[in-house]
Amino acid sequence: MKFDVTPLLQAAVQSYRSPDPDGSNGALGLAKLMRISNGILSRKVSPLDTGAHCSPEEFITICRETGDLTPLHAMAAALGCVLLPMTPEAAADVSPVLATNFKEAGEWLQAASDAYATPALSDNQLAQATKEGIESIQATANTLGQLYAKNAAAKAARVTPLRAAA
Incomplete structure (x- = not known):
């Protein structure tokens, strides 16, 4: 193109x-x-x-x-890509882990699109789509794990220790 x-x-x-x-x-x-x-x-x-x-x-x-x-x-x-618009504030907050999510999701969507576009899906194409899909899921799971850890750390910081009554 x-x-x-x-x-x-x-x-x-x-x-x-x-x-x-x-x-x-x-x-x-x-x-x-x-x-x-x-x-x-x-x-x-x-x-x-x-x-x-x-x-x-x-x-x-x-x-x-x-x-x-x-x-x-x-x-x-x-180049066969589609851009994802973001506000400048959002772009400044994109951590490397989210950038990995975008990359992996893009590769998964490209592999799935290629698989759907072919008249007869080969074993290699199916394996490639599967690989990309799993990598996208892994990146998402990694991000969710980091978010859960951040949430747990925030909760731990808010806990006030109990004092014994005198």
Whole structure:
């Protein structure tokens, strides 16, 4: 699957609206924010200019400042992935254990999807789907175990020891 992300970036840049009522919109306003010239930004997102490209940091800035994640979703789709949107607060709280859950769940869903898409499921495909499913369950069980331990520790910290009456 091939997606041309450049026109999507161009549309995102064109849709930029400055939060400042006196600020510039589109490429002019976004270029000021990115501290590059309007012409350079316009070249970087032009489907007709194959010599200029956005850096990864510029790509992120365009998506973040415009609120248009279409180019990012198109890149993920081209790689056979689907993105899971999270608020910045939620992203900051994602522990490595949850990241493992997302990874394992994604691998399980991909293996199950591949298995369902095939006309005749082979033993190897079934074994792969089973393996991925079990790894996803193991990651979830590990996370639940850590959450139960955290809950138990919080309860132990709240217990007030009894004092003997004098």
